[in-house]
Amino acid sequence: MSHALERRYRRLLRAYPEHYRAEHGEELIGTLMEAARPGAQRPPLRETAHLLAGGFTARVRAARAPGVPPWADGLHLGAVVVAVATFAQFPVLPYVNYPAWTVLGIVLMVALVRGWTRVAAPVAAVAAVWTSWPIVWGGFYVPVVNLGPLYGDLAPVAPYWVVAVVSVVLAVRRAGADRTAGRVRWWGATMPARSSRWLLVPLAGWALQLTQVPTYEPTWVVSRAGVEVAALLLVLAATLTARDGRWALAAAVHLLPGLVYLAENLLVTSARGFLYWGVVTALVVASLVAARRVHAKA
Template sequence: MRERPGCGAPPRSSCDRPAGARRPALRETLSLLAGGFAVRVRAARAGGVPGWADGLHLGALAVAVVTVAQLPVLPYLTYKVWTVLGVVLTVALVRGWTRVAAPLAAIAALLTSWPVVLGWLHGPVVDVGPLYGDLAPVAPYWVVAAASAVLAVRRAGVGRAPGKGRWWGATMPARSPWWLVVPPVCWALQLARVPAYEPVWGVARAGVEVVVLLLVLAATLAARDGRWALAAAVFLVPGLVHLAENLLVTGVGGFLYWSVLTVLVAASLAAARRGRVRA
C-alpha cells in the first residue's frame, strides 16, 4: 500500500533546511538585541542635565573610584584620614553633591602634589596622604578637582528648586550605588598580597578597560549621544599624562595598550560627533 505524503514519514531534521534558513533568524535576534541595547542606553541618560555635564560627571566619578580603589587599605590601613577623605569624596560624587566634592577634590589634589606645586617649602601643612613629585600620580586628583569645580558652579541644579534646599544639595542626578562597591572589592583583592604591578593585574585591568570602552562605543552609536564618549575621554586623561611622562621608558606592550584605548575613545568621540551632525 502506498503511503500518503506526510503520514508515517520521518520528521525532517534541521539539517535538511536550506542553507540560508537560519540567517534571517540570526539577523533578527541580533537586531532585537541591538534594539534593546539602544533602548536601554537611551533610558540610562540622566534627565534634566545637558549631555556634557552628565558625561563630565560620569568621567570624574570613574577616575575617583579607580583612584580610591588603588589606595593601600588591606591588610594594613596606611592612610586612615586619606582613605576616609576618598570615601567621602566618592559618596559625594555618587550622590551628585558636587559642591561637597569640589573642595574635597581640590584639597586632595593640592596635598598630593605639594612637592610639585610648592616644592620650595619644607613640607605640607597637613601630611595625611601620599606625596608625589611627578605629574602622573597627581593627574587623577586634578582631573576630579577640575571636573567637580565645573559641575559645582553650573547654573541649573538638579533636585534644587530656586532659593530652596541646602547649599550642598545635589547639582547632578545621583548615580548607581553599585559604584561604591568597586573600592571595597579592590581592597579585598589586596589580601592576595599580589603587587599592583604584577602582570596578572595589568592584563586584567587592560581587559576590563577595553571591554568597557567597547561598550562606550556601542552606546554612543546606539544612542547617538556623546556623554559616554566624553566620560571615556575624561577617564583617559590621567593615563595619557602617565604615558607622556614615561614616554622614554614605555615598552612595546605599553604603547600597544595606550594606543588601543586611545583609538577606542577617539572612535567614540567621532561617533558622537557624527551622530550629532545627523541629528
C-alpha cells in the same frame, strides 16, 4: 516552546528596562512566538541579536540623566570613573596607612555618586592640592600633618586634579542654574545620582589587595587592560546606538590622567605599553568622532 528555549529568552528579556517591556511588550512577545515555531530548538541568531541590541540600546538610553545637558552628564560620569578607579588602587588593606585619606576618599566617591558636586568640589580640591604639595613647594616644605600621600610627579596627581576641576565646573554650573531659577541650594544633589554599584569598584580593589598580588603581575595587567578595552568598546557602541556623545566625553575624562602618565614616562614605555595606550586612545578618539558625527546629523 521548550523549557530551555523559554528560559533562554527570559534571560534576554531581562536586559530590557521595565518601562521598555511595558511599552513594547507586544513586539517582544511576537519575537518569542516566532522563536516558538515548530522545530525550533534554539533561539534564531537574528532574533537573539535583535533582542540583545534592543536591550542594550534601551538600557543605554534609560541611563541618561534627564534634564541634564549631555556635556555635564558626561563630565560627571567621567569624574565618577576616575575617582573610583583611583581610590580602588590606593593601598588600604591589609593595613590602613592613611586612615584620614581613606575617609576623605570615601566621602569624595559617595558625594560624586550621589551627585553632591558642591560637596565633592572642595573635598577633591583639598585632595589635589595635598598630593601636589611637593610640586607646588618644590620639596622645601613638608606638612607636619600626615593626611595622605605626597607626590613629586605629575602622573599620580593628575587623577585628583581632573576630579577637582570637573567637580568645580559642575558645582558652578548648577549654582548658576539655581540662581536663574530663583533658588539656591548649597546642600543635596545638584546632579542626578549614579548607581550605587559604582562604589563596589573601590571595594573590589581593596579586597584584591588582601591577596597580596602585585599590580605589575602580567595576569593582573592583562586582565585590567582587557576590562578597560571592553568598557571602551561598549562606550563606542553606546555612542552609536544612543546617538549621544556623553559616553565619549566620559571616556575622554577617564583617559586624560593616563595620557599624562604616558607623557611623563614616554622614554621608558615598552612596545606593549605603546600598543595598550594606542588601542585605548584609538577607541576614545573613535567614540569622540562618532559623537561628533551623530551630533552633526541631529
